Amino acid sequence: xxxxxxxxxxxxxxxxxxxxxxxxxxxxxxxxxxxxxxxxxxxxxxxxxxxxxxxxxxxxxxxxxxxxxxxxxxxxxxxxxxxxxxxxxxxxxxxxxxxxxxxxxxxxxxxxxxxxxxxxxxxxxxxxxxxxxxxxxxxxxxxxxxxxxxxxxxxxxxxxxxxxxxxxxxxxxxxxxxxxxxxxxxxxxxxxxxxxxxxxxxxxxxxxxxxxxxxxxxxxxxxxxxxxxxxxxxxxxxxxxxxxxxxxxxxxxxxxxxxxxxxxxxxxxxxxxxxxxxxxxxxxxxxx
Amino acid sequence: xxxxxxxxxxxxxxxxxxxxxxxxxxxxxxxxxxxxxxxxxxxxxxxxxxxxxxxxxxxxxxxxxxxxxxxxxxxxxxxxxxxxxxxxxxxxxxxxxxxxxxxxxxxxxxxxxxxxxxxxxxxxxxxxxxxxxxxxxxxxxxxxxxxxxxxxxxxxxxxxxxxxxxxxxxxxxxxxxxxxxxxxxxxxxxxxxxxxxxxxxxxxxxxxxxxxxxxxxxxxxxxxxxxxxxxxxxxxxxxxxxxxxxxxxxxxxxxxxxxxxxxxxxxxxxxxxxxxxxxxxxxxxxxxxxxxxxxxxxxxxxx
Numbered sequence: 060x061x062x063x064x065x066x067x068x069x070x071x072x073x074x075x076x077x078x079x080x081x082x083x084x085x086x087x088x089x090x091x092x093x094x095x096x097x098x099x100x101x102x103x104x105x106x107x108x109x110x111x112x113x114x115x116x117x118x119x120x121x122x123x124x125x126x127x128x129x130x131x132x133x134x135x136x137x138x139x140x141x142x143x144x145x146x147x148x149x150x151x152x153x154x155x156x157x158x159x160x161x162x163x164x165x166x167x168x169x170x171x172x173x174x175x176x177x178x179x180x181x182x183x184x185x186x187x188x189x190x191x192x193x194x195x196x197x198x199x200x201x202x203x204x205x206x207x208x209x210x211x212x213x214x215x216x217x218x219x220x221x222x223x224x225x226x227x228x229x230x231x232x233x234x235x236x237x238x239x240x241x242x243x244x245x246x247x248x249x250x251x252x253x254x255x256x257x258x259x260x261x262x263x264x265x266x267x268x269x270x271x272x273x274x275x276x277x278x279x280x281x282x283x284x285x286x287x288x289x290x291x292x293x294x295x296x297x298x299x300x301x302x303x304x305x306x307x308x309x310x311x312x313x314x315x316x317x318x319x320x321x322x323x324x325x326x327x328x329x330x331x332x333x334x335x336x337x338x339x340x341x342x343x344x345x346x347x
Numbered sequence: 348x349x350x351x352x353x354x355x356x357x358x359x360x361x362x363x364x365x366x367x368x369x370x371x372x373x374x375x376x377x378x379x380x381x382x383x384x385x386x387x388x389x390x391x392x393x394x395x396x397x398x399x400x401x402x403x404x405x406x407x408x409x410x411x412x413x414x415x416x417x418x419x420x421x422x423x424x425x426x427x428x429x430x431x432x433x434x435x436x437x438x439x440x441x442x443x444x445x446x447x448x449x450x451x452x453x454x455x456x457x458x459x460x461x462x463x464x465x466x467x468x469x470x471x472x473x474x475x476x477x478x479x480x481x482x483x484x485x486x487x488x489x490x491x492x493x494x495x496x497x498x499x500x501x502x503x504x505x506x507x508x509x510x511x512x513x514x515x516x517x518x519x520x521x522x523x524x525x526x527x528x529x530x531x532x533x534x535x536x537x538x539x540x541x542x543x544x545x546x547x548x549x550x551x552x553x554x555x556x557x558x559x560x561x562x563x564x565x566x567x568x569x570x571x572x573x574x575x576x577x578x579x580x581x582x583x584x585x586x587x588x589x590x591x592x593x594x595x596x597x598x599x600x601x602x603x604x605x606x607x608x609x610x611x612x613x614x615x616x617x618x619x620x621x622x623x624x625x626x627x628x629x630x631x632x633x634x635x636x637x638x639x640x641x642x643x644x645x646x647x648x649x650x
Contacts, residue, residue, distance in 0.1 A: 096438060146363075213458035217448050220438050223429055227399050228452035228504065229421035275484035277439045 067300040075194055076186040080292040080310060082201040083253040084262060088288035089208055090246050091267030092280045093239060097219045100264045101151065102136075105158035106240065107247045107259040109135030111165025114181055114251065119172060125200055125248045132244025135161055162256070184255030184307035186296075193252055201249045204242050215239060216277055254307035262288065265314040269321050272328045291317055350413045352377040352508055352539035353398060358407030360393055367393040369562045371407070375541065377507070380534045382554035382570060383543040389560045391543040392430070395510045398541070399427060411508055419508075423452040426506030428497040430513045436486035442496050443481040446471055449504035464503075471503040475529060491522020498529060509533065511542040515549070527553050547574060 067073050094103050110128035117127030135157055142153035169178045180188060189197075208215070217225045218235040226232050243263075250259045270284035295310030302309075326332050353375040360368040368390045375381050383391050396402045398409055400416030411419035419425050426449065449471070450464040460468075472478045475495040480488065485496060494514050501509045511530075515523050523546070530540050530553065544550065550557055550570045557573040559566040565581055566573045 096435070210457050213448075213451065216440070217451060220435065220440060220445075221429060221448070223396070223399065223401055223433075224427055224448060224500070225451075226401050227420055227425055227427045228423060228449075229417075230451070271439060275439050275486075276441065277444070280439055 063301065064297070067297060072187050072189075073296070073300065075189045075191070076306060077293070077296055079189045079194055079197050080186060080253050080296060080306075081289055082197050083250040084266075084288035084292040084310065085285040086201040086204050086246050086249050087259070087262035088266035088270075088284040089205060089281060090242060091263050091265070092270065092277065092284050093208075093215055093219055093267075094243070094263055095267035095271060096277075097239075099239075099243075100260070101154050102139075102240075103243060103263040104260040105139065105154045106132045106135055106243050107250075107263065108158045108165075108256055109161040110244055110247045110251075111162055111181065111256050112168055113165075114248070115165055115168040115172060115178060118178065119168075124196070124251070125245055128248045129241065129244045131161060132240065132247065136240050165256075180255070181251050182255050182257060183305075184251065184253055184258065186253055186306040189252050197249050197252060200245055204245050204249065207238070207242060211235075211238065212281070254311055258308060258311050261311040261314060265311075265318050266291075269314075269318045272321050272325045287317060288314065349377065351375060351410075352379075352412055353541065354408075354410040354413075355394070355398065356408045356410075358394075358397055358409065359405045360390075360397055360402055361405055362393075366562060368397065368404075371560075371564055373558060373564060373567065375539055375556075377412075377539050378534050378537045379555045380530055380540040380542065380553060382550045382557040383541060383560060384545070384547065384550070384557060384573070385560035390562050391560055392512055394560065395427070395512055395541065395543065398508075398510060399425060421452075423504055423506060425508045425510065426501035426504045428494070428501060428509070428511040428514055431490070431493060431517055433512075434485075434493075436493070438485065440485055441482050442477055442485060442488070442492075442499075443468060443472065445485055445496050446499045446503050449500035449502070449506075452504065467503045467505070468499075471499040474502060475499040476525065489519070489522070490517040491519055491525070494518055494522065494526060495529075498526065502533070506538070508539045509541070511540065513543055513545070515544050515546050523549065547579075550574060 068077060091103075094100060110131050113127030113129070113131030113134075114124045115127075116122075117124050138157045139150075139153050142148050142157060143150045148156070166182075169182070172178060214225070214230060214235055215238075217230070218232065218239070222232050225235070246263070247256070247259050250262055254262060266284040266288040267280065269287055270280040273283055274280055291313040292310050295313040296306055298304070298313070299306035299309035321329065323330050324332070351374045353373065355371055355373040358368055358371040359366075371390075371394060373394075383394065385391055393402060397404055398411070398416065400409065400420065409416050411424050414422065414424060416425075446468045447460060447464065450460060450467060451458045454460060454464065469478070472481050475498055477492060477495055477499060480492060485493065488496065498511075498514070501511075509530075514526055518526070527549065530542065534540055534555070542553070544553070551574070554570050556568060557566075557570045558564055559573050559578060559581075561581075566578050572578070
């Protein structure tokens with residue numbers, strides 16, 4: 060048993076993989092608390108896909124990935140707004156149109172860029188190929204995102220809960236929205252290496268949604284979501300090592316499994332708990 | 348003459364092509380409670396959001412205690428209570444958390460509350476009678492308790508102008524009486540209260556003055572005057588020739604209004620004068636779908 064636990068992390072590449080998984084999981088999980096409450100899950104999906112062309116172009120010109128991601132993340136949000144506000148096209152359709160088009164552009168750019176192997180890793184993730192330089196970038200970006208989120212957490216919660224009041228007390232609502240979207244784009248870069256563009260959105264939704272089923276306090280969500288995500292990260296890596304499966308998707312699978320368990324078994328909001336409570340109510344009524 | 352607490356001048360607002368407010372001019376003196384009445388879609392919510400500066404007017408100006416809306420917001424002059432439908436009641440916040448957001452305008456970069464802020468929140472919770480429920484998640488409150496939570500937020504904010512959008516919707520009579528008493532008390536402290544309501548019977552007890560809105564200000568004066576049957580008929584789009592008698596007959600056809608729920612003794616002053624028009628007015632309100640366009644777009648105001 061101990062060998063089962065220790066052996067994987069005797070390898071350097073597994074240690075790097077663990078470090079990058081933990082940073083990516085925790086950063087995504089903290090941000091996910093806001094995204095699920097605002098109702099921006101689809102926005103997370105959109106931005107995470109739309110950053111692909113930016114990352115590819117950054118690779119081509121030798122600029123930092125984060126810069127390219129930020130530019131295209133912002134571009135995606137602006138385009139979504141423009142398409143939506145011209146009428147006729149509803150918001151979900153405009154999100155769907157914009158992000159798939161940008162994602163397709165990214166795929167085309169990948170296909171014409173030499174050294175394709177590197178770039179396909181961006182799409183599907185490559186946890187076992189994270190270089191020390193990559194890890195430094197992941198840690199620095201993750202730390203920036205986390206510090207900003209935690210310092211401005213009260214304003215961001217108020218933004219998520221009641222924008223009109225936020226506006227009424229003199230907060231800049233547009234700025235807060237832009238801040239959150241910018242952090243979303245940076246977070247996508249943090250998680251690219253771990254799970255890839257396609258699955259980032261899972262880590263941006265599942266931990267927050269799971270935590271919300273477990274607690275009625277935002278501050279506890281902020282602890283529960285990253286704790287669950289980190290545990291899933293470790294679990295996913297162990298399973299991937301011993302079952303010889305691909306690690307990034309394994310981590311996401313673990314998160315999905317934990318969500319399923321919580322969804323069924325959470326005392327207050329779980330399916331089983333609600334059924335039992337309903338049955339108790341019926342019995343009480345019947346016995347009266 | 349003292350500076351008005353609320354000063355709206357020739358305000359016109361469009362949502363896309365829909366005219367929501369048309370040349371609205373309105374002055375409220377400090378320490379007054381003003382009831383805002385009118386059909387759904389008459390522009391009540393829009394007027395409040397325009398006063399907050401949350402929707403951009405095509406024409407006209409708003410001043411709060413002489414300040415532009417932007418300056419007024421920064422100096423915590425104005426507090427706002429949203430309609431219940433605009434609130435996510437599953438949001439993982441406690442009553443105390445929500446009331447504390449009233450203090451944010453007084454706080455620094457990270458909004459970390461200090462001793463004074465916690466005291467202000469406790470005092471506000473005491474005042475609205477929610478001290479015992481302070482740690483409860485907001486979705487686990489009754490309709491009246493939910494409204495009182497947001498009222499406490501305005502109190503903790505120390506706002507001098509309070510804008511309340513439908514504070515009596517979905518509220519039982521006991522809570523309604525409590526909220527009415529609190530609003531009267533706040534007015535006594537010099538707070539100006541602009542409150543939109545559908546409960547016409549309770550208006551004379553609640554408000555010092557009333558504004559009847561139908562995109563324009565149709566009447567502004569003492570509640571009794573504004574609630575006169577011919578005025579109401581005007582607001583709710585009835586044929587003037589139908590008069591009170593015709594309105595009564597029509598009312599029995601469409602009489603879904605909330606009039607039946609209100610205690611009869613309180614309803615008397617108005618009922619005696621305008622039984623039909625009043626009840627029909629409320630019937631129309633429930634039935635009218637087409638007029639709701641303005642309000643349906645309201646949440647676009649702030650983004």
